[in-house]
Amino acid sequence: MGGVSPHLEDLPLRDDLRGMTPYGAPQAPLPVALNVNENTHPVPQEVADDIMDSIALALRDVNRYPDREFTDLREGFADYLGHGLTREQIWAANGSNEVLQHVLQAFAGPGRTAFGFAPTYSMYPLLARATGAEWIAGTRGADYTVDASDAAAQVADAAPDVVFLCAPNNPTGTPLGLDVIEAVYDAAPGVVVVDEAYFEFAPRDERSALTLLPGRERLVVSRTMSKAFAFAGARVGYLAADPAFVDALRLVRLPYHLSALTQAAASAALRHASTMLRMVDEIVSQRDRISATVEALGYTPHESWTNFVLFGGVADPAATWQALYDRGVLIRDVGIPQHLRVTAGTEDETTAFLDALASVGSNA
Numbered sequence: 001m002g003g004v005s006p007h008l009e010d011l012p013l014r015d016d017l018r019g020m021t022p023y024g025a026p027q028a029p030l031p032v033a034l035n036v037n038e039n040t041h042p043v044p045q046e047v048a049d050d051i052m053d054s055i056a057l058a059l060r061d062v063n064r065y066p067d068r069e070f071t072d073l074r075e076g077f078a079d080y081l082g083h084g085l086t087r088e089q090i091w092a093a094n095g096s097n098e099v100l101q102h103v104l105q106a107f108a109g110p111g112r113t114a115f116g117f118a119p120t121y122s123m124y125p126l127l128a129r130a131t132g133a134e135w136i137a138g139t140r141g142a143d144y145t146v147d148a149s150d151a152a153a154q155v156a157d158a159a160p161d162v163v164f165l166c167a168p169n170n171p172t173g174t175p176l177g178l179d180v181i182e183a184v185y186d187a188a189p190g191v192v193v194v195d196e197a198y199f200e201f202a203p204r205d206e207r208s209a210l211t212l213l214p215g216r217e218r219l220v221v222s223r224t225m226s227k228a229f230a231f232a233g234a235r236v237g238y239l240a241a242d243p244a245f246v247d248a249l250r251l252v253r254l255p256y257h258l259s260a261l262t263q264a265a266a267s268a269a270l271r272h273a274s275t276m277l278r279m280v281d282e283i284v285s286q287r288d289r290i291s292a293t294v295e296a297l298g299y300t301p302h303e304s305w306t307n308f309v310l311f312g313g314v315a316d317p318a319a320t321w322q323a324l325y326d327r328g329v330l331i332r333d334v335g336i337p338q339h340l341r342v343t344a345g346t347e348d349e350t351t352a353f354l355d356a357l358a359s360v361g362s363n364a
């Protein structure tokens with residue numbers, strides 16, 4: 001439910017945390033939940049069985065601390081990512097949020113700054129401020145695009161210690177060209193994080209920022225198993241970077257931060273990557289169906305390379321959000337005026353959303 005306790009202000013809280021609000025996407029038990037960009041297709045049964053067997057095996061040794069270096073899992077991510085990556089270049093944690101937190105703990109912190117092009121992922125400023133760093137919001141061009149020379153100029157001007165490039169961007173769905181990443185890297189004095197949480201939903205022939213890693217030791221590419229991999233509840237995110245960068249993250253992580261059960265579950269899921277990812281094409285077709293249908297209803301969907309659609313032309317987002325809620329459909333008001341964001345669900349969930357939106361009626 002979120003909300004800050006009325007007594008919080010009476011505690012000897014850090015000054016820089018006063019007045020902050022925790023992350024609080026509503027977790028309501030509605031029949032159709034399309035608000036936090038999960039993969040709404042369950043893990044296929046044959047994969048679930050193998051994950052269960054792997055967890056059962058790991059449980060036999062659960063009296064011992066897990067492999068602190070999660071070697072097998074890093075090997076699995078290196079194999080999955082390809083591009084000649086080796087396990088020394090891989091890091092992982094409990095969700096990519098924790099991966100990003102490790103980056104900020106090592107490279108941001110008090111007296112330092114982190115930067116992103118707003119509107120972007122709402123967790124970046126929260127994670128940055130929690131390490132004591134200051135958040136700097138850059139700007140986007142028309143339709144939320146970012147252009148290489150403008151981006152480089154903004155970054156050169158702000159000279160941040162950490163830059164976040166969300167590619168494609170949440171909450172807008174906007175693709176980001178590799179030319180922008182190269183230009184920002186050259187202009188940035190510090191670390192550049194390319195967050196590819198939604199990369200698997202981009203067109204198949206698109207190049208990943210992973211191809212830019214060689215020779216760029218301040219560049220990192222983060223990914224997550226929460227979206228395409230249908231593994232949000234397991235909490236597993238990861239990144240690829242130079243081995244020296246990975247060593248920096250070891251300075252700030254808690255020892256044994258990835259439990260033996262998490263490691264076992266994630267390694268098993270990775271062995272079935274193609275099965276885990278088989279719903280991606282179906283989700284992409286539901287996403288495109290959402291874009292086409294909301295446009296036909298008179299709204300303005302933005303281009304999306306993700307598993308969600310941000311659409312504008314919503315006269316009263318709070319009222320439309322509530323009307324959908326009352327019809328059993330949960331979507332997201334991301335705070336952009338006249339906009340709402342919806343995750344592509346299964347065909348039935350997507351139909352339920354589109355029917356509900358149509359029944360809400362005129363957006364005038």
Ligand SMILES: *Cc1c(COP(=O)(O)O)cnc(C)c1O
Nearest residue numbers: 095096097121170197224226237
């Ligand atoms: C969902 C999301 C993540 C993933 O977070 P996890 O902690 O791995 O669940 C990361 N970045 C962006 C932009 C996201 O939308």
